Amino acid sequence: MKRRHFLASTMSTAAAMATGPLIPSSCGQTGLEEVQQPPDVQKRYPATVPDTLDIVDMADRGLHGLTGMIDVANDYEPYGVFAFGTPKPYLRHNRFTMDCAGKLWESFPYLRSISGNTQSQDVDEEFTRAMLAHVADDGLFYSGLPRMTGWHNANPPGATYHAYPLDREPFANILGNARCMLAMMALHQRDGDEAWLKQIKATSDGLRRIAVIKKDYAYFPDGSIGTAFSCPQSGWRNTIEPTGERFGGEGSVLCYYGQVIRALTRWFMLSGDEQALDLAAKLVHFCQQPKMWMWAQTDTIPKDIYVPDHACFIGHVHGHLAYLRGLLEYAQATNNWRYKEFVRSGYAYTRKKGVARIGCFGEGCAVADMVALAIRLSDYGVGDYWDDVSQYVRNQFVEMQLTRPDLMREIAARTPQPDDPWDLPIPGMTSYDHAIECAQGTISCGASPTNSSPMAGICCVGNGTNAIYYAWESILRARGDTVQVNLLLNRVSAELDIDSHLPYQGRVILRNKSARTIAVRIPLWVNRGSLRCQLNQKEVAPDWFGNYATFGQTRPGDQIALDFPRREDADTFHLDPVWWANDYNTHTPNYRKYACQFVFDTCVSVESPTKDPKGYVLYDRDHLKKTTAPVRTVERLVPDKILVW
Numbered sequence: 001m002k003r004r005h006f007l008a009s010t011m012s013t014a015a016a017m018a019t020g021p022l023i024p025s026s027c028g029q030t031g032l033e034e035v036q037q038p039p040d041v042q043k044r045y046p047a048t049v050p051d052t053l054d055i056v057d058m059a060d061r062g063l064h065g066l067t068g069m070i071d072v073a074n075d076y077e078p079y080g081v082f083a084f085g086t087p088k089p090y091l092r093h094n095r096f097t098m099d100c101a102g103k104l105w106e107s108f109p110y111l112r113s114i115s116g117n118t119q120s121q122d123v124d125e126e127f128t129r130a131m132l133a134h135v136a137d138d139g140l141f142y143s144g145l146p147r148m149t150g151w152h153n154a155n156p157p158g159a160t161y162h163a164y165p166l167d168r169e170p171f172a173n174i175l176g177n178a179r180c181m182l183a184m185m186a187l188h189q190r191d192g193d194e195a196w197l198k199q200i201k202a203t204s205d206g207l208r209r210i211a212v213i214k215k216d217y218a219y220f221p222d223g224s225i226g227t228a229f230s231c232p233q234s235g236w237r238n239t240i241e242p243t244g245e246r247f248g249g250e251g252s253v254l255c256y257y258g259q260v261i262r263a264l265t266r267w268f269m270l271s272g273d274e275q276a277l278d279l280a281a282k283l284v285h286f287c288q289q290p291k292m293w294m295w296a297q298t299d300t301i302p303k304d305i306y307v308p309d310h311a312c313f314i315g316h317v318h319g320h321l322a323y324l325r326g327l328l329e330y331a332q333a334t335n336n337w338r339y340k341e342f343v344r345s346g347y348a349y350t351r352k353k354g355v356a357r358i359g360c361f362g363e364g365c366a367v368a369d370m371v372a373l374a375i376r377l378s379d380y381g382v383g384d385y386w387d388d389v390s391q392y393v394r395n396q397f398v399e400m401q402l403t404r405p406d407l408m409r410e411i412a413a414r415t416p417q418p419d420d421p422w423d424l425p426i427p428g429m430t431s432y433d434h435a436i437e438c439a440q441g442t443i444s445c446g447a448s449p450t451n452s453s454p455m456a457g458i459c460c461v462g463n464g465t466n467a468i469y470y471a472w473e474s475i476l477r478a479r480g481d482t483v484q485v486n487l488l489l490n491r492v493s494a495e496l497d498i499d500s501h502l503p504y505q506g507r508v509i510l511r512n513k514s515a516r517t518i519a520v521r522i523p524l525w526v527n528r529g530s531l532r533c534q535l536n537q538k539e540v541a542p543d544w545f546g547n548y549a550t551f552g553q554t555r556p557g558d559q560i561a562l563d564f565p566r567r568e569d570a571d572t573f574h575l576d577p578v579w580w581a582n583d584y585n586t587h588t589p590n591y592r593k594y595a596c597q598f599v600f601d602t603c604v605s606v607e608s609p610t611k612d613p614k615g616y617v618l619y620d621r622d623h624l625k626k627t628t629a630p631v632r633t634v635e636r637l638v639p640d641k642i643l644v645w
Contacts, residue, residue: 006531015129039293045383045633048631050504052503053393053394053490053632056114056492061400066108068081068121069442071460072123072126073428074428078090078101079091082442083284086418087415091438092430095226098134098176100457101179101458101461102178103465105180105463106183110469110645130345134364136233138176139206141466142170143176143226144233152226154429159421162228172231174230177260178259178262181203182262187199201271202270204276210235213279217286218285219242222240223426229253245319250316254322261284262326264276282329283465287323288391295313295314295319317350317363318365324373325373325376332376332380347370354579358395360396360575362446362579363580365463368464370458393489396449397464402439402456403440427584442460448577450594451610454616473490478494481517484521504624506566508562517550517552522547525566530603532562533560534559534560534561536559539604546612567599570596574592575594594610595607599625604621
């Protein structure tokens, strides 16, 4: 496997890259490679640190939620839904498990690696065994293998969502197989087992076999079984070509194809498999057709924009973002600047749909996608989006992790019994056993700026916990003796540690271990004239490369302190609180006012007429309005590897 040729091994190179990444991520043109830490690095040690946002805490909670979503009594199959907006909170299976189980599978090695948490690690191992039991001889993962459960073959009365005929035949979902490929890439990085590469190859080849390949494009039919774009084990029942984006039971072709494109492209970058890249290219050609981006005649179409050229969309928010993520990886692998421009346009358009300053984009999957896109657009030289990443992560992303069991119990206790068409009399389908406790750390299905929905789904839990790792990895990048700090968040590494006092104080401490050059990105809201930099308590003037303050000739044990004045402000936004759900259909937006208070880029309160004080309230953050950061003593962990995502 070839090693990435990084663009900035010295700061002279960095000067030429002033508007791009000084040190790109490990996702290179010729391969994917995890970063091995030096053998002499102290792996665990106690430290007294600011008690401020630490992504590792999110990872710990996320692991609890991931293991809680696994049903050990039903051969370690994940539950599809957690709900607490009901008198009896529950965890429930559905037939969408294999569409999204790979997302959970991918999260386990990510979150274990950065947290060092080994609690319930046996669940990971049994879950892996159970996942591999779904593989058939053709290399694909199937729902209904090795056994068909009642929920794999059930529809509630009157259902229209993925309401396909039922006949007890196993089915392979294209999205689910793509996500299993991505999970196995993470597992291969974790343990180096070559068997993972063989299975990824088999799954990639299996997807190619079931694709309908034309001269210059390819597509997958909607299989009319199980879930959207699932192939029956006996083969497609029809090969009808999708007529537009809203084709199929999910109402989004791009959601499914985009994740296949991402998996195939990353497999090509890891292995050099040209057939995988060829299929990705043909799927991209299909998805870039104007028919996939045209709005329905009933939609309010922008009259001054030809929407297919600019990734302007209405409909499935996560579906479009999932496609943009896949397209961006393909564009990076093939050096296609036009597709990068297209992704940038779609990303910018999505920011206009939500409340971008706090990262509110409706469903949990979409928030995770926007975190990922902002990071990768920055990594791939499309622009500098690190302020976006910080805004998303510090605000809506953190808030959508469900962590309030007391509040959940209160909501359940005062909620009348709702109609529940999925409450089917199937043994083992629903569990009421400590559901709230099991689901702590999962990711909400959706939220407005003031309230979360009382539910978590396997899709958002998977994508959200993936993004916990994305955020952590992107805070700091190191190659050789050069370190680039992109986000002013707490982080531990072999090269240096970051102690962030934000948002209480404008103070960040860098504790150097081995770096000779340190470049720190200074956010746009910091006035550079008021930035004070100290090296070992002596005033210093850094060199500037774009938005990065750079310190050279640093030595082990050096301490760099960055101080800047506290900044408070207020902002008002208008949003239809359920736009992300209504966007599937024609509707009249009902815009509501949201008044937000900020300290730096952290939202400390949101008020709105839509706020339900009896619901799962977000931004209950009065403690963040204080002006001195509390401290705590923790055990810090330097991971053995930095895994590529």
